[in-house]
Amino acid sequence: MAGTDWTCSHATMHAWEFLDYEPSLPVSEKSNPLTRDIDRASANNIVRMLQACDTQIFQEDSEDTYQRLSSERVVETIMEVAKRVELILKDPQDSLVVLSGCGTSGRLAFLIVTGFNKALRELNQTSIYSYIIAGGDRALLSSQEAPEDDPKQGMLTLKKVCEGKKRVLFIGISCGLSAPFVAGQLDFCMQHPEVYTPVLVGFNPTHQARDDPMPGCTFTFRSVVQRMQELSKSQKAFLINPAVGPEAISGSSRMKGGSSTKILLELVLSAAHAATFTNMPVTYKGILQHMEAYKQTLDITYAQTAEIAALLEAAGQSLRCGRRVCYLGWGSVAILGLIDASECNPTFGADFEDVRGFISGGYREMNNNEGPLSSLGSDFRVTHKDFLHLVLPSLNDQDTVLLLYTHSDNIREVAKLAHRAREKTSNIHAVYHQVDGAAAEQQDDIDRLCSSSLKITWASSPASGSLLHMWELSTKLLLNAVSTGAHILKGKIYQNDMIDVQVTNSKLYRRATRLLQKLSGYPESKCEEALLKSLYQVDTLTIDITSSDITAHTRTARNRTKVVPLALVCLLTGCTVMEAESHLEQQPIVREAVETCLSKLV
Ligand code: F6P
Numbered sequence: 001m002a003g004t005d006w007t008c009s010h011a012t013m014h015a016w017e018f019l020d021y022e023p024s025l026p027v028s029e030k031s032n033p034l035t036r037d038i039d040r041a042s043a044n045n046i047v048r049m050l051q052a053c054d055t056q057i058f059q060e061d062s063e064d065t066y067q068r069l070s071s072e073r074v075v076e077t078i079m080e081v082a083k084r085v086e087l088i089l090k091d092p093q094d095s096l097v098v099l100s101g102c103g104t105s106g107r108l109a110f111l112i113v114t115g116f117n118k119a120l121r122e123l124n125q126t127s128i129y130s131y132i133i134a135g136g137d138r139a140l141l142s143s144q145e146a147p148e149d150d151p152k153q154g155m156l157t158l159k160k161v162c163e164g165k166k167r168v169l170f171i172g173i174s175c176g177l178s179a180p181f182v183a184g185q186l187d188f189c190m191q192h193p194e195v196y197t198p199v200l201v202g203f204n205p206t207h208q209a210r211d212d213p214m215p216g217c218t219f220t221f222r223s224v225v226q227r228m229q230e231l232s233k234s235q236k237a238f239l240i241n242p243a244v245g246p247e248a249i250s251g252s253s254r255m256k257g258g259s260s261t262k263i264l265l266e267l268v269l270s271a272a273h274a275a276t277f278t279n280m281p282v283t284y285k286g287i288l289q290h291m292e293a294y295k296q297t298l299d300i301t302y303a304q305t306a307e308i309a310a311l312l313e314a315a316g317q318s319l320r321c322g323r324r325v326c327y328l329g330w331g332s333v334a335i336l337g338l339i340d341a342s343e344c345n346p347t348f349g350a351d352f353e354d355v356r357g358f359i360s361g362g363y364r365e366m367n368n369n370e371g372p373l374s375s376l377g378s379d380f381r382v383t384h385k386d387f388l389h390l391v392l393p394s395l396n397d398q399d400t401v402l403l404l405y406t407h408s409d410n411i412r413e414v415a416k417l418a419h420r421a422r423e424k425t426s427n428i429h430a431v432y433h434q435v436d437g438a439a440a441e442q443q444d445d446i447d448r449l450c451s452s453s454l455k456i457t458w459a460s461s462p463a464s465g466s467l468l469h470m471w472e473l474s475t476k477l478l479l480n481a482v483s484t485g486a487h488i489l490k491g492k493i494y495q496n497d498m499i500d501v502q503v504t505n506s507k508l509y510r511r512a513t514r515l516l517q518k519l520s521g522y523p524e525s526k527c528e529e530a531l532l533k534s535l536y537q538v539d540t541l542t543i544d545i546t547s548s549d550i551t552a553h554t555r556t557a558r559n560r561t562k563v564v565p566l567a568l569v570c571l572l573t574g575c576t577v578m579e580a581e582s583h584l585e586q587q588p589i590v591r592e593a594v595e596t597c598l599s600k601l602v
Contacts (some may be wrong), residue, residue: 014056016246017065026208027066028176028253029511030246035496038248039488039591043309043316046485049248050255051302054477056245057260058295066205066243069260074242075287078267081199081238082282084169085272092126094166098158099131099265101173102148102181103346104254106133107140107339108261109173111472114367115332116269123277129269130161134181137370141338141380143346145504146554151184151214158185168196171265174221175257177202177209177241178507183221184214190227190237199238200228201264203257206241212506215551240264248484250497251511254343255480259473263294266469294473300456301474307454311402311429311482314451316489318400318427319354325486326391327357328384328417329404332468333433333475334359335366337404338382340479346508348487349500349561352379355483358387360413384417395424402482403446406433406471415442418449427451431478433471435460454478491589494519500590501564503535503557506550512564519594520571527571534567535560539576565590572597 015021015033022030035049061068068074088095099109113131120127134154135144147153162168170189172182177200189196202209206229209222231237244260247253267290274280302308315325327337338357344350359365362383363372373380378390395401401421405414414430421428430446430453447453456474458467487493492500499519503512509531516527529541535557536545557563562584569580572594587593 013065014059014245025514026176026204026210027243027246028178028202028204028257029251029514031250031496032246032248035248038496039491039493041488043313043485043489044305046312046488047302047305047308047481050477050481050484051298051305053245053248054256054259054298054302057256057263058291058298059245067241069242069244069263070288070291071242074240075284077238077240078264078287079271079282079284080235081169081171081240082268082271082275082287084197085269086275086282088128088167088169089125089272089276092128094164095128095168096162096165097129097169097171098161099129099171099173100133100154100158100182100185101261102134102179103139103143103145104258104339104343105173105175105179105182105261106131106135107342108258108265109133109171110140110368111332111335111339112262112265112269115468116273118367119273125277131369132157132161132185134179137368137373138376138380140366140368141342141373141382142352143342143502143504145346145502145508146551146558148179148181148505148507149215149551149554151180151187151217154181154184155188158188162195166195169199170196171199171201173201173261173265175203175253175261176251176507177204177206177225178221180214180217180221180506183219183224184217186224186228187217187219190224190231193236197236197238198228199240200225201261202241203244203253203260204241205243206239210507212510248496249347249493251501252347252484252498254347255484258480259476262469262473262476263291266466267291270466270469293470297470297473298477300458301477304454304456307452308478308481309485310452311431311454311478312485312489314400314427314429315355315402315482315486318398319350319486319490321398323396323398323400324353324391325355325400325402325483326387326395327355327402327404327479328387328421329357330360330409330414331365331406332472333404333406333431336472336475336479337402338366340476340483344483344487346502346504347498348490348492349502350487355486356391358382358384360384360409362386388420392420392424395421397425397427399425399427401425401428403428403430403432403450404475404479405430406468407435411442411446415445415449418446422449430454431475432456433458433474435467491591494591494594499565499568499594500562503531503560503563504554506554509550509554509557512567515564516567516571519568519598522571527567530567530571531563533577534563534570534580537577562590565593568594569597
């Protein structure tokens with residue numbers, strides 16, 4: 001495995017932590033030395049590499065480098081924010097806690113908010129949590145990248161959600177400290193300190209926050225962060241931004257960024273709930289113990305390397321032959337399935353049908369702000385009934401079906417659906433979380449129907465932390481491994497970069513240009529030129545194109561496929577866009593097409 005670790009006086013330092021490692025990039029965009037060869041790895045090794053990467057979430061801080069999850073400052077801020085939530089829980093009148101983000105960050109805001117509101121309802125308490133996702137609820141299930149670039153929309157949405165409130169704790173999530181949508185909201189909070197206290201959650205040090213100008217704004221994300229830092233001295237704003245290391249696939253913040261978001265926010269809200277409802281004050285030790293439970297969850301999950309690898313192989317095989325992967329889930333682990341599936345389009349340029357999630361109970365179970373979305377089109381039909389009508393009739397053994405459930409779900413129902421799916425495909429697998437000693441009725445029946453069953457057994461009373469949160473994290477890690485691994489096996493990744501990245505917002509546009517620079521060795525201007533030619537499908541750029549801004553480019557990119565691979569082939573071979581298209585048609589495995597071009601250059 002690539003990547004050198006060095007032991008210094010305090011802890012082991014990973015190669016990416018050295019100041020001269022990809023110095024121009026923030027941690028969230030760096031490439032992880034541990035996964036440099038992930039595109040060539042076996043399924044087993046892919047899982048091991050992902051495990052090594054995820055383990056970096058809990059790595060302790062090394063001298064003079066980055067603050068980490070368990071760093072004193074981070075734990076203290078978690079405690080301070082938990083105490084603010086506690087105040088609101090104790091006196092919820094006219095108050096709100098808002099979690100907001102774009103893409104995965106918004107989806108996790110939704111998951112966490114609906115989960116904690118449910119816990120409040122069960123205690124007969126007022127719901128105090130609200131979520132915002134850029135692009136609205138349709139972004140929970142589909143890729144809506146453009147709204148991320150709109151700071152004004154972020155601000156207006158927040159204002160609307162908080163109408164009439166006198167006290168709001170606003171938690172903005174941007175893994176890369178980069179989303180203009182969130183920056184607009186944080187700026188708005190600072191302009192109205194009598195109501196709003198802003199909290200920022202992300203995974204870069206503050207000096208690496210994005211400094212690009214934003215449409216209609218005098219501020220950048222970085223300048224917002226700097227103002228928040230000033231305010232944090234008097235606890236009028238809070239920053240929780242440990243480094244968790246580069247993503248396994250560069251920039252894929254749905255992975256570690258998403259997992260760390262879930263861990264951090266659950267630490268905050270669980271501590272506040274325990275302090276309010278069970279008289280357990282928020283303590284430093286309590287936070288560390290809870291963190292340890294998450295670390296154990298990671299270890300327990302990855303202890304099943306061979307089983308995860310088998311799932312990944314099955315899913316990879318389906319995708320390779322143009323067939324599909326379906327997640328059929330129950331309860332909140334089903335939501336993790338919906339989230340993972342929704343990310344495959346923007347991350348790997350996958351078709352919506354390639355990986356698709358379904359949830360028992362549909363939108364009623366999801367309890368999202370806007371209610372049922374099925375009228376938006378078949379992509380938004382998410383119930384098991386929808387699966388039976390829309391998908392099952394065309395399934396065959398080349399499609400992979402993955403059942404996701406826990407022992408508190410209706411196992412009889414799981415068995416029933418497994419029987420229905422088995423009529424069409426033998427390629428059924430189960431991921432099942434059970435509590436020690438609880439033998440589920442009908443589980444044997446399900447096992448007989450499945451080609452593999454990944455059972456994770458949990459101690460009934462974890463030392464700390466809610467079991468459901470651990471099941472959710474475990475499911476997230478598993479599904480991220482399955483969908484990422486399957487797309488790697490499909491040839492969508494070159495080394496550890498998503499070469500077929502969509503160019504649908506400014507962050508992705510910049511990332512695409514950088515990727516072209518890295519792979520071609522050409523200067524930025526030439527790479528951006530190639531990107532635009534590929535995007536507009538022209539061999540000569542017109543004034544119209546060069547005088548348009550990034551927003552116009554990213555809007556055009558919505559209807560294009562393989563923009564970056566095409567640009568790269570053009571750059572490497574000097575061919576026209578049309579020639580590059582036919583080249584990629586002959587060799588649809590992007591990694592191999594690129595390698596052929598690269599080898600011709602040597
Ligand atoms: O725009 C794409 C994307 O990278 C998503 O994959 C991600 O979830 C979202 O942006 C938000 O990123 P961040 O949390 O860094 O603002």
